[in-house]
Amino acid sequence: MSAFNSEEQKHLIQAEYSQFLRDKIRLAPSKGFDVPLDQIHPGLKPHTRQIVRWALAGGQRAVFASFGLHKTSTNLEVMRQIGIHRPGGIRGIVAPLGVRQEFSREVAKHFTGDQAIDLRFIRSDAEIDDPATIYMTNYESVREVKVDVTKWQASGLDEASVLRSYGSKTYQEFLPMFAPVEFKFVYTATPSPNRFKELIHYAGYLGVMDTGQALTRFFQRDSEKAGNLTLYPHKEHEFWLWVASWAVFIQKPSDLGHSDEGYDLPPIEVRYHEVPSNYDTAGAEKNGQGLLIPNVAMGLSAAAGEKRDSMAARVAKVAEIIAADPADHFLVWHDLEDERHAIQAAIPAAISVWGTQQIDEREQRIADFSDGKVQILSTKPIIAGSGCNFQQHCHREIFAGIGFKFNDFIQAIHRVQRFQQTHPVIIDIVHTEVERKVLADLQTKWRQHEEMQAKMGEIIRTYGLDQLSMQDSLARTIGVQRQVVAGDRFEVAHNDCVLEALEQPDNSVGLVLTSIPFGNQYEYSPSYNDFGHTQDNDQFWRQMDFLTPQLLRILQPGRMYACHVKDRILFGNVTGAGVPTVSPFHAEAIFHATKHGFDYMGMITVVTDVVRENNQTYRLGYSEVCKDGSKMGVGMPEYVLLFHKPQTDRSRGYADVPVTKAKPLCLDEKGVTVPFDRKLPPVPGTGYSVARWQVDAHAFWRSSGDRLLSAAELASFGPGKLAKVFTEMSLDNVYNYEYHVAVGEAMLANKTLPATFMSLAPGSNDPMVWHDIVRMRTLNGEQSARAVEKHVCPFQIDIVDRIILRYTNPGEKVYDPFSGLGTTPVRSVKLGRVGAGSELNGAYFVDQVHYCYSMEKQVSVPTLFDMEAMDGENGL
Structure with a gap:
């Protein structure tokens, strides 16, 4: 248009624009159906019933409930309700090996009478014959396409942490496989424990938002290192509200306003046992100088070598810990097959579970340990670290070694530190002195995991499961005082x-x-x-x-x-x-x-x-x-x-x-x-x-390529470079006191304002005042200017x-x-x-x-x- 016809036209444009801005607030869409609360299984816990109703309304949701908060019954009830309100389609649950007995127990305990369901475990499509049945399979059958999930109407992934990594084979295969499925749900207790951006991989799988789009929307890239993405500081609140619109994080029932009676986690004591490294394998520096101990900054291959070299000492420590408390039941975690054989030799009473074992035998051994029939179980976190509940008869775990995978570690710990555990939990971690850095990294990730849980718990307690409240909160960012x-x-x-x-x-x-x-x-x-x-x-x-x-x-x-x-x-x-x-x-x-x-x-x-x-x-x-x-x-x-x-x-x-x-x-x-x-x-x-x-x-x-610099960007140059740049700038421009102070305060915020010399000295045009005498030839730790394309x-x-x-x-x-x-x-x-x-x-x-x-x-x-x-x- 060339001109306004009236003030009324201007106000109309402003109103349309305001509505457009509100429409930009994008929380997860609702693609499900509403079920009145009184129709949800009355025998389930109140918080479980509330989550079931929320998940059904969304249709594509993640349940990130802490260990022991009934994710299994939530999964089963969601599938039962879909069968009632959207009958005729295939409903399937995918779970890790060794977990199906937990579902069978839950069915026998809660889903009887009017709420009865038929749950059947299958390994191929040939076993599917009745749409009224809820089918259960394992991840291996889906990966090998023995079970074609593209024909399913509803899916529930139990222990869905396999989707955490965008580049993983499972994620890349599951994304197109499950794309046609109308109702999709994921269940896990440890979403993205140490890298927040991995949450978007769950969103991508569910169909909430394209992964690439979410990366662009919430994360800034490092212009000096490809693939290094960090959450925008100013987008953190919006990011968490967006996550909360499609994922419920719950650490205890009170997060959703319900009683915590019976949901007190047992205290946990972590004991660290350091064994000597094998100094004979320390190696040498690049210049040929021999090392006293192996390099602590090691990668995966070096870590595997360290594990093999220290295996005898670590297994001996495991046997010593078990011998000190012979009446206790123990869960021993290891990573290498050689460790399993060494543990079996040192502790004959231990029952082992391994990957190439027959599935039925493997699941029976896990079930026997869960039921208290076996006193010592030795296995890998990747096999029994997810989905298994061992808290009834075991409160002791021993990690025969440590690794880099925090998700496996935290999942393994919570096989026994769960609600309804009646004893204090004791975790023994055996490591070598060379593995101190690996241990420190693991502890850092543990702290980050707890921080993320606290953040999401705060959002859930503030907004509950109400998307309208979340949307109103984000709408407050619209507009600026002119x-x-x-x-x-x-x-x-x-x-x-x-x-x-x-x-x-x-x-x-x-x-x-x-x-x-x-x-x-x-x-x-x-x-x-x-x-x-x-x-x-x-x-x-x-x-x-x-x-x-x-x-x-x-x-x-x-x-x-x-x-x-x-x-x-x-x-x-x-x-x-x-x-x-x-x-x-x-x-x-x-x-x-x-x-x-x-x-x-x-x-x-x-x-x-x-x-x-x-x-x-x-x-x-x-x-x-x-x-x-x-x-x-x-x-x-x-x-x-x-x-x-x-x-x-x-x-x-x-x-x-x-x-x-x-x-x-x-x-x-x-x-x-x-x-x-x-x-x-x-x-x-x-x-x-x-x-x-x-x-x-x-x-x-x-x-x-010349352009303007902001005060924050000037501050990022570091004291050494800035000392010269700022003085020259002060000579080329009319002096501005407030800007001078702003640069200094920006440096102070960055902790780069020197206490030993003035890095923001104004230049002088007066020949009687000398400003260019070099006080320091070099500055230790000089920063190079950070790339700030966005700023x-x-x-x-x-x-x-x-x-x-x-x-x-x-x-x-x-x-x-x-x-x-x-x-x-x-x-x-x-x-x-x-x-x-x-x-x-x-x-x-x-x-x-x-x-x-x-x-x-x-x-x-x-x-x-x-x-x-x-x-x-x-x-x-």
């Missing part, structure tokens, strides 16, 4: 860019120059107003549908909209293509702008550093291109797309107010300055030359300058709806224009205002010659 700061040559606003553009007068801007967010590749603030806070490109462009018409409206007829964009890399392990592909974001931007009435005028290409890009993505690796050049693309350039607002008179090719360029003066044969003549050489600096036109008109622009304006200063000079006249307004640190308004002031724009992120806005004021003062401060001229005019 703040406008104006100088003589700029006016910038802390505001949503759509709402701020609505405040701008029609046809008031000489140039729109901006770098739009690149879809949902980055998020710049926790607010849902953030354009980066979108689930996909389609939603991003729908939000742009509110902004682009306003940019067209406020731009003068016949003038340019310059839009900086970059395409996005799509990784093969996320898309399934196997190779990195490219999302043509710049092409989408072209079609979007033309849809809203702009004329497309062309594209400027700005190349980037391909080596630096490869360090961030590994997609153009030299080694990989040598293996197969067909999988390699090219480096990702940036683009400045040029759009033209139609002039009022379409019969003429000129803007309503043309952007004129003065042609340069020339020198004739006598060296006399004359008006422009193509046949004569131009006088440098006297106008817009043909040489400059040739460079500007070319579609390929090079850039120095800085990606727009290069020289590119911005060239566009402003080419497409505006002096004194005209240049507008940037995504002004970030203020590159566009700052350079507009520098070049004699008026800078304007908006920024949603409060921290960036503060930096932007600082830069704008500094530049305004810099260009307005008179020189010595200016002062002398003024004195002359005043007759002084």
